Amino acid sequence: MNAPDQRGFSALARSRRFSVAPMMDWTDRHCRFLHRLLTRESLLFTEMVTSAAIMHGDVVRHLRFDPVEQPVALQMGGSDPAELAAATAIAHDYGYAEINLNVGCPSDRVQSGRFGACLMAEPALVAECVRAMRGATDRPVTVKCRIGIDDQDVETGLDRFADAMVEAGIDALYVHARKAWLQGLSPKENRTVPPLDYDRVYRLRARLAPLPVFINGGIDTLELAEAQLAHTDGVMLGRAAYHNPMLLAQVDRRFFGATTPDVTLESVMHAMVAYADREIAAGARINNITRHMLGLAAGLPGARQFRQIMSVDACKPGADTSVLLRALDAVQRPPLAQAG
Incomplete structure (x- = not known):
């Protein structure tokens, strides 16, 4: 052959x-x-x-x-x-x-x-x-x-x-x-x-x-x-x-074999905010971007709220990249703040 x-x-x-x-x-x-x-x-x-x-x-x-x-x-x-x-x-x-x-x-x-x-x-x-x-x-x-x-x-x-x-x-x-x-x-x-x-x-x-x-x-x-x-x-x-x-x-x-540190959820979310702002300005819908991000917080406290914000709130009229920041906040708050 x-x-x-x-x-x-x-x-x-x-x-x-x-x-x-x-x-x-x-x-x-x-x-x-x-x-x-x-x-x-x-x-x-x-x-x-x-x-x-x-x-x-x-x-x-x-x-x-x-x-x-x-x-x-x-x-x-x-x-x-x-x-x-x-x-x-x-x-x-x-x-x-x-x-x-x-x-x-x-x-x-x-x-x-x-x-x-x-x-x-x-x-x-x-x-x-x-x-x-x-x-x-x-x-x-x-x-x-x-x-x-x-x-x-x-x-x-x-x-x-x-x-x-x-x-x-x-x-x-x-x-x-x-x-x-x-x-x-x-x-x-x-x-x-x-x-x-x-x-x-x-x-x-x-x-x-x-x-x-x-x-x-x-x-x-x-x-x-x-x-x-x-x-x-x-x-x-x-x-x-x-x-x-x-x-x-x-x-x-x-x-x-990379020697640089693994990227963090926070850095990814902020980079996606900048990306989404550009895409929305060009006519994209925020939910077409956030639908790919639902699993980013998998396994973290607050992951369920993260998914809800990214899936439900992102589909509401007038939704913008503040959705991403609110979702990030849901997994960054101390556990006691998330209780109840």
């Missing part, structure tokens, strides 16, 4: 050691700005954007991001090689560090559009898509997939798919260590019901070396994430990072 041509900068390869997964309706630009305040080193991903949306929708809304988010990867969905190539060429000009093709999402909406996890049954088509995308950019082109779908054999099926990706020239492979059941399970159930098989990803990584292979799925603590690095090139966290974002404040020290 021919080794892939490893494009991109060593800084990107380093950042892939720990990444935050693309999550539909969650990892928008406001979410990514928050996550970047917490970890300077990790690779961040956009939520999935279809090639059709880029070609026929509001391209600025879909693709713009704050330069502070870098390194940030764009995840695209689609199955038309020509359209994916055209969308990649457009995305290239926005300066993303990496372009990733989604071959892992199991939702009915995605299946009806013939992209996502259902494409694991069509490795030749996915390979054609990858080649087309690589021809439209000099940025790394990667794929995110499952270990299989439905009744596929996770040994032969995944090897066949991965071999096709390597021959097409992908720069890296991200693998969610569960099957996707396209019939009978909801997208939510597909995130938890199919059993995890980390060993299968480990075997794939050993077989595909030197292609970088990164693992995703069910990794909910930094301890478990660190353990994955003995067997893979990097680890990707999704829901755990979203629901308890302050764990990202430890990532730079634990995964990248």
Whole structure:
């Protein structure tokens, strides 16, 4: 098997050691700005954007991001090689560090559009898509997939798919260590019901070396994430990072050897106030920002009041960034002041 041509900068390869997964309706630009305040080193991903949306929708809304988010990867969905190539060429000009093709999402909406996890049954088509995308950019082109779908054999099926990706020239492979059941399970159930098989990803990584292979799925603590690095090139966290974002404040020290102190909740909240003020002045709604911040105070006294202020008060007419400061005050007051 021919080794892939490893494009991109060593800084990107380093950042892939720990990444935050693309999550539909969650990892928008406001979410990514928050996550970047917490970890300077990790690779961040956009939520999935279809090639059709880029070609026929509001391209600025879909693709713009704050330069502070870098390194940030764009995840695209689609199955038309020509359209994916055209969308990649457009995305290239926005300066993303990496372009990733989604071959892992199991939702009915995605299946009806013939992209996502259902494409694991069509490795030749996915390979054609990858080649087309690589021809439209000099940025790394990667794929995110499952270990299989439905009744596929996770040994032969995944090897066949991965071999096709390597021959097409992908720069890296991200693998969610569960099957996707396209019939009978909801997208939510597909995130938890199919059993995890980390060993299968480990075997794939050993077989595909030197292609970088990164693992995703069910990794909910930094301890478990660190353990994955003995067997893979990097680890990707999704829901755990979203629901308890302050764990990202430890990532730079634990995964990248940073010597600077972990960022604090207070510093993050004040930075988000400044960010939200700018965004509101440009037409954003405060609740579209605060909805990504609800878990920041998880485990702290006053966390319940923090969430209530950030979720309920932020939706009231005339709400502004004072909401963030009141929420911060809820977790900074002495415990006796919070009683009753």
